[in-house]
Amino acid sequence: MSYFDAASAAPLHPVARQALAASLDEGWADPARLYREGRRARLLLDAAREAAADAVGCRPDELTFTPSGTRAVHAGIAGVLTGRRRVGNHLIVSEVEHSSVLHSAEAHEAAGGSVTRVPVLRTGEATAGSYGEALRPDTALACLQSANHEVGTEQPVSAVAELCREAGVPLLVDGAQSLGWGRVPGGWSVLTGSAHKWGGPSGVGLLVVRKGVRFAAQGPVDERESGRAAGFENIPAIVAAAASLRAVRAEAEQEAVRLRELTERIRTRVPSLVPDVEVVGDPVRRLPGIVTFSCLYVDGETLLHALDREGFSVSSGSSCTSSTLTPSHVLRAMGVLSEGNVRVSLPYGASAEDVERFLSVLPGTVAAVREKLGAPAAPAASVAPAAPAVVDAAAPQGDARVVGTPQGDALVVDALGKRCPIPVIELAKVFGDVPVGGTVRVLSDDEAARLDIPAWCEMRGQEYVGEEPADHGSAYVVRRVS
């Protein structure tokens, strides 16, 4: 088995396991109590806080342990927004933040606050310039991840922090994906992290609030964790989290070089091994262990299951795997292909052999999924043009069915009720049937089509004309230019 989804959760580091086992005996009591079991627990908690603060680069009294990274984000954003409500109620986030940040933004809007969602480049980068434009006199807080969790792109945290500093606005950095690799650079004000991303146990997040940042903890609080994280401290897990952070940091520099070389192999070789693939994310300014690509004409969920059967555990931002049936907000914000999306995120210690085996297995796996879905084998534009017709992708097997009168050189594909990647496959199948200069209108009610049809056009060098409202969905219009 090769587990390639470290960006979701890393397996427990041996040091974390050891620390957890040891502190189950010493750290179960209430650290607020005066007796020896309580004092022992307090000593462990204090030591863990010092170790974590040292790794993060803050004072121990600036660092709070929370029950998860998500809770750290929720508490951090709510605390600063409330602490600075006299300044204003404007919040800035990037469009590619982790869902915990975006959920906080939605809650802020629901409570009457205003939110600017900063767009990103096609690489996934939220530029400092965009943050500079978003800053307003009533901005209470800006949020930016240190690196993206789906595509690995590193964000310009230092530059954005500097702009925020000049504007007098605190910057919250979600450091979940990068804290295992090193300190978050720059003059951030609030930092969050999650231990199970660096090989620590579940149940531990970090919330660092720099001295001087106005902060008002929200919801009922108690006396624990400086009033910023209510509830009995999970000391054994906290000890394990701090210990494993130190441990991974000790290996980080060397391991980063190794994993970067392995993900580079995937970045460079996948496009030549598998036709119609788009590798996404910044090729250089990226996390060492993450590489993401999307495969045209592929159903993400089927591909994940097929790879799982081959012994590879990867994740996908494809809508085909999501219960909400909308494609990953990250891929959407980047404007890249979402169908057949695969994120490989290598854990510490991932072997070159496993990566090579992945590269050897992937082409056949993708081909099998495509064959099953009846995807066209070669670029459709090479097919000789025939008379325009109206086809109905909703028919069994995706067979073409005339549903109306062809209008000039326009061909209509009715893919209503069909999920990705079927609308794109149907587009590709008939595209050779329209003459150069002619158009295909794809009727679809699948959210992914909005992303994947333009992406297909870009990959095929065809013109994406635009989207028009249609009965029960949208019409996506594509013009054949070659």
Place this chain on the structure above:
Amino acid sequence: MSYFDAASAAPLHPVARQALAASLDEGWADPARLYREGRRARLLLDAAREAAADAVGCRPDELTFTPSGTRAVHAGIAGVLTGRRRVGNHLIVSEVEHSSVLHSAEAHEAAGGSVTRVPVLRTGEATAGSYGEALRPDTALACLQSANHEVGTEQPVSAVAELCREAGVPLLVDGAQSLGWGRVPGGWSVLTGSAHKWGGPSGVGLLVVRKGVRFAAQGPVDERESGRAAGFENIPAIVAAAASLRAVRAEAEQEAVRLRELTERIRTRVPSLVPDVEVVGDPVRRLPGIVTFSCLYVDGETLLHALDREGFSVSSGSSCTSSTLTPSHVLRAMGVLSEGNVRVSLPYGASAEDVERFLSVLPGTVAAVREKLGAPAAPAASVAPAAPAVVDAAAPQGDARVVGTPQGDALVVDALGKRCPIPVIELAKVFGDVPVGGTVRVLSDDEAARLDIPAWCEMRGQEYVGEEPADHGSAYVVRRVS
């Protein structure tokens, strides 16, 4: 070492430790993922939910795991208050609830809601009658603990639930102290619990919301735990929590009999072994393992340290051990003595030998603390009366100092700036100096005096006249009747 503070946190049950170790290997991955590690984690989570639901007496889909009992209470109260806000914004809690409930009530008031705090009997019982009186047409939620965490008194949950049912008001039961002993009886609507109270690990709480209860989760949420507890699930800890709940339940009936006999020994023998002790809490309707008593003329913190040196870990609701310098809200609501308060809460497996050793050590330990504080050795009323005088307890060693002119048969003790138990000790020292019918006015700015001076009067059979405002504090007036 004898750890007698199970009501704060129980040591990890061997079954919990075993389950935790096993599920660290199987349960670290994201249960929302499709690959095998994710599916394995999901299976563990589902099985733990079923086991916990069975132990609690609910459907699995009614049960949510939270990061702590405190978080379960916060989320449960906020969720029902919001879900039922069209009914009204009135919340009922008892005065002796856990701080997590009272903090939620404070947050509700701060947000404009109204709260009724139901008083309790001297035993700590919140009667059904009081809840019946508190219910209003605009009551959104009532909360009642299954049993009190400081004195062990069981609450009339079934009767209160029935009243609430008739009124159409959901009842939230904080079952933290009793879930290890058995299901919470009666028709409750929402139930909360905390695994580390029953020998499970830290980091796991339970929130059960019965189908049909209007519930709107507050704060940013995500797709985890039915949208009621955001953040990555701590599956190894959840598995251990469920396993240990089953394990302690299997032993509960037998262990309850055994611990009840041991706490009964303490209840009955402490008053004869130690002079001037008040055992508090209901003598019959109580948890098996908890017994609480207060010792006149004793500083709780000093007593705890002394007992710790003798190898006993106990806790105290005495103000003398609290950073906030107010006596336990539970003891205050009960109207009992707070000074020198000791809570003994026996963990599963506590031995009779350890309890006997505690009983043999306690008298000498209390006597030593009293001697150090210069407490009167025998009831002050037996001292022959002398001429009235004004004494100043603030002087070094607590020596009497004339600070004003005696008014008739009234004697004034200035204990301003002195912490419990000094004001009561000074009262007792001079009480023999006033004639029968005369009064002593104790000037004090210590919150505990408000509780402990009336309690002293009750124990001594003297008349507590009342409290009057005074410069820098209050004057507590006591009349000598014998």
